[in-house]
Amino acid sequence: MDTFQETVFKLKKYWAERGCIIQEPYDVEVGAGTMAPETFLRVLGPKPYRVAYVQPSRRTADGRYGENPNRLYKHQQLQVILKPTPNDVIDQYLGSLKAIGIDLAKHDLKLEEDNWEAPTLGAWGVGWQVMLDGLEITQFTYFQQCGGFDLDLVPAEITYGLERLAAFLQGVDSVYDITWAPGFKYSDVRLADELQFSVYNFEMANVERLWRLLGEHEAECKELLAAYAKYPDKHRFPVLPTYDQVLKCSHLFNLLDARGAISVTERVGVIKRVRDLAVGTAKLWVDQQSLDAQQESAA
């Protein structure tokens, strides 16, 4: 039986062998692997790209103080982006399951319709949840739109829920019983994390300050977005730091939401504020990329 980390190594190796860059997790809080710039920005524009990375993803409202065996404040996703989608993408995906020791001939595999939409990112796609013996182990999406842009090269996004997958492979009922490394359980590594962040997110985060921070990061982001048009050397313009500000806002929104500080009517408004920033940043990125491409072809 493989440890949690062994399974992650195997998946990374498998996708590296299929031409993926193996990235490290993004270092700003995100709610899902999709939000990391390696996905959100890289899927835009005409440049092919292949990347795989583990992304710890924070879902503040899903925190359960470490008491629920299946729900986590922060879970680990293995995110794979194949742009453009290879024709045999599903076979490649099935190969990755074999690579981590699943003998598909002994299991029941179904692809069930599950479309994906992220209103804060102006993004949507169609796809499936991959069910293995009744367990959803992967979300598979063909992106159609991101940051409000129709995509030039449709990428496939493959998102493995690593805790679920590892619990399945190791035959344990609680994620906390997963063996992470020899001699160490998932609980040894992450339980304190789950408990303390649940306490903070639900009980102690200062709502007033969170609103203020949201306003500050939004202001920073807007200022940067507005500065692009007149900025002389577009190549140098900090689009990537602008996107970090979007991520900060999104995370603060989630924190406020977990605190129950956002009323239903406010909610729609805040989602729109974040989406406007995300869509604005996507525009800059696409523009900057196309200018860079023009320069490259001229040179």
Add this chain to the structure above:
Amino acid sequence: MSLDFLLEIGTEEIPHWMIPKALDQLRAMYVGQLKADATPRRLAVWASDMVERQADSTRKIKGPGVMAPEQAVAAFARKHGADPSALVRNGDYYELHLAIPGRPMIDVLAETLPGNILGLQWPKTMYWTGGKTGPRFIRPIRWIVALLGDQVIPFEIAGVKSGNVTRGHRILGSSSIPVTTANYEAELRKSFVILSAHERRHKIETEASNLGAKIDADLLETLTFITEYPTAIRGDFDPAYLELPAEVLTTVMRHHQKYFAVESAPGRLAPHFVAVMNTSADPDGVVKHGNERVLRARFNDARFFWNVDQQKKLVDRGDDLSHVTFQAKLGTYLEKTNRVVELVKELGGNAHAQRAAELCKCDLTTEMVKEFTDLQGIIGGLYAKAQGEPEPVSQAIYEHYQPLSMEDSIPETPEGQIVALADKLDTLRGCFSVGLIPSGSKDPFALRRAAQGVVKILAEAKLDYLLDQLVTGELHAFMLERVQHYFREVRGYKYDEVNAVLASGVSTLADVEARLAALAGVRPTEDFEPLAAACKRIRNILKQAHFEGDGPLDQALLEPGPERDLANRLASFVMANESDYSKRLVAIAAFRPSVDLFFDKVLVNAPDPAVRTNRLTLLHKLFTEFSTIADFSEIVTSGESK
């Protein structure tokens, strides 16, 4: 000579619920006997009577007139590559008849199939190659088999060339199988693909029933179209979970895991489930074990939600509803609740009904309903019961979303009926008042369903609310459409009977139904249709005469014979004032000979204006008396068409 035709569109997994409609479209693609079937990964169409080539035809080209100069005539013929002697005279003109040989069918198909395939209508499509302007389909097309006889029909879609090679089951089958039109289905079967949806459905139903499953038709249909080789297995769960309400367990099994429930006796769940795999067997019990593990986690969640939810009673959740929006312009669920409580009072609901109205939306703030939204109402009812609310209150909460469809039954208890009615009426009135009126296929607030529910409850519970007092204006018209729909589609009355009854006014729906039943009962009798025809005649006469007066009948002006007889008969009919609809209709139908005789012998349009007015008055009174149950002039009689 006719040839076998086969087309298989190989795709990635198509959403199960879209497949039957796609098959209907494929069958309609060509004239002739097309057969179609599908699995999630393939849409197949075939025929055995495809012609080898199209029939030859003649194209007629109109040429110059017969009086035209010879050179012009010759030039016309040459232009079309023909000798002037080939021209045919047609009246004053020359014509050239060009023989168009029929094209080989394989060429026609190669040209038209790509358009036909990409022209299929889907609820939502995607592109996967060539950017936004690339071809769109429901999921990427990965292979195409296109055969006419033993020839491949050559074409290409999205970079995929048609051929004669199909693919089997993802895991169990071969990924490259050359086929012919004759062995296609058999080759698929060898590769663990059962092409026939009918056969898959039957396999699931038989195997699942043998394992004790309670067959659910919708789930059976879903499973038929998410599998290529279905096999049922039975799993178990800890009987301790049977403490949770059956509704919760069943929802988890059916909606979240697509399992059939197993019952030990009717209405009693057993600690087992039946799952349907997309594979041939589970010899080591690995799949069973995996499914049991998932279900255990789900049931644990449900138990956790139940326990957490009991920490705050429904009655203490009222204020929480002020944080849940019902609709932006119509406020929160707290405001809706207050309106529904008032409406229940207005409708004469008792204390239990009022209490149920007060609590009925409180379950929206529970963890259980947040997780299992389909169980709204049901959870509220179960919690109310567990928290000691009286039975009529908990039952009314439990059933107040009913009926969810035309087939669903209405709430059983009077309290449930009144709360369900008030809840739906409030939604309808509210949405109509802020302009959220359904149009065409757009009905985001499911107002048609709400209105249909109101109609069904009013009619089937025989509630004595007058429709006119419940709804007004545009909403009234909207409800009338639903009333028509209900009596036609659900109760099976003929459309003209429904029109006739509604045209003579709507009081309560129970009354509408009683009149309809009486009308349908008298309709087959021999006097009825001629009388209906006579009523139509009367209506036309009154309309042409612009006669609306309703003065008294002047007995002195009545001519002895048919006219006086008819008037006397009408007078005794009015006197009798039969209140039983059937008897009354029978009595009306019995007027037929008198009416016929009147029209035979009496001239309505009499020269004397006073006599004429008197006769119109007689007809008007007759028409009014006849129309109290139904307006017979709306009845379509034999010889007329719809």
